[in-house]
Amino acid sequence: MTNTPKAKCAKAGLFCGLALAAPLLVLAAEPKDERTPQPVQRWSEQQAWDWYRRQPWLVGFNFLPSSAVNDTEMWQAESFDPETMDRELGWARRIGFNSCRVFLQYVVWEADPEGFQQRFEKFLTIAAKHGLSVMPIFFDDCAFAGKEPYLGKQADPVPGVHNSGWVPSPSHKLVTDPKSWGGLEKYVKETVGRFARDKRIVFWDLYNEPGNEGMGNQSLPLVEHAFAWARGAGAGQPLTVGVWGNLPELNRRQLELSDLVTFHSYNDLPSLKNQIGDLKKHGRPVVCTEWMRRPVSRFESHLPVFKAEQVGCYNWGLVNGRTQTHFPWGSPKGAPEPKVWFHDLLRKDGTPFDAGEVRVIGECSGAVRMKEP
Secondary structure, eight states: OOOSGGGHHHHTTOBOSOOOSOOSOOBOOOOSOTTSOOOOBOOOHHHHHHHHHTSBOOEEEEOOOTTOSSHHHHHSTTTOOHHHHHHHHHHHHHHTOOEEEEEOOHHHHHHOHHHHHHHHHHHHHHHHHTTOEEEEEEEEOOOTTSSOOOOSSOOOOOTTOTTTTOOOBSOHHHHTOGGGTHHHHHHHHHHHHHTTTOTTBOOEEEEESTTTTTTGGGGHHHHHHHHHHHHHTTOOSOEEOOBOBSOHHHHHHHHHHOSSEEEEEOOOHHHHHHHHHHHHTTSSOEEEEEEOBTTTBOHHHHHHHHHHTTOEEEEEOSBOOTTOTTSOTTOOTTOOOOSSOSSOOBOTTSOBSOHHHHHHHHHHOSSOBOOOO
């Protein structure tokens, strides 16, 4: 989910400067902070494959209900919308999806930890009702709105603008202030600890696009702490942070710490195949946690490749709504409705933008178990 000139490499779904040999480190090295738990072992390659073989082929989507402009609006009490979630997740399952990726929001937890956990539990229940596993995300550096996260009524979307209300989690100021991370540590530990053995959670994606919005390596310490906190809380599911963009030090460290290799790709088909080939050299299961931007990467061309390569995949967007991600990155205020949508799959009434795409998803999906290479 990238947009800004600061992330031009990632805008095309690229990742650069990765160490392609199998990483040597198997421990989440202890960051220099007395609050951090002792290092806990990263999963072995065999553990990762044993887990992956028990999964169906993960074919999912990044989800916000169409009624939410950002993850604050998704999770805070006054705008939490289980009715829309239930309806739209039901459509997703009927299409053929079996998993979804969701962004949590620290400021919502900070204001009401127990209420947040109860709403997250409600969401997990709705997803499970429809046969969908959930991949939660704790932190995110993306900030399309150019604002820090805030509580209360969220600004309405700017007409014609892609994802105009999106804010980071936590604020960039907090990311760079380790002395103030006590709340972040509690947020991760309490959430992971509460759901550490919950089979509705497929795995934890600890940090979306660290380094975005010009943050660069300033986000690396929080990445390392997030792994240490989640492992210290006894996570029974795999942990990961996806590689993306031209951030070699961050990407290398993320690969060293992750149980699964995850990545973002909005590229054409030859580039996707190259990415998958490079990342498979790490000897671990590979999952693409963001993809699909018309007309470059499409269901008809890319989804069969993900399946053939036994790579799980989560496209961006389900139902077109207040995020307006059917407009392309960088669309100006007042831009006309695009003839070809950029992201998203369905209209608010459940009808598809392209019925052929829905057919492809149905044909490719199913109870396909993963095999060890």
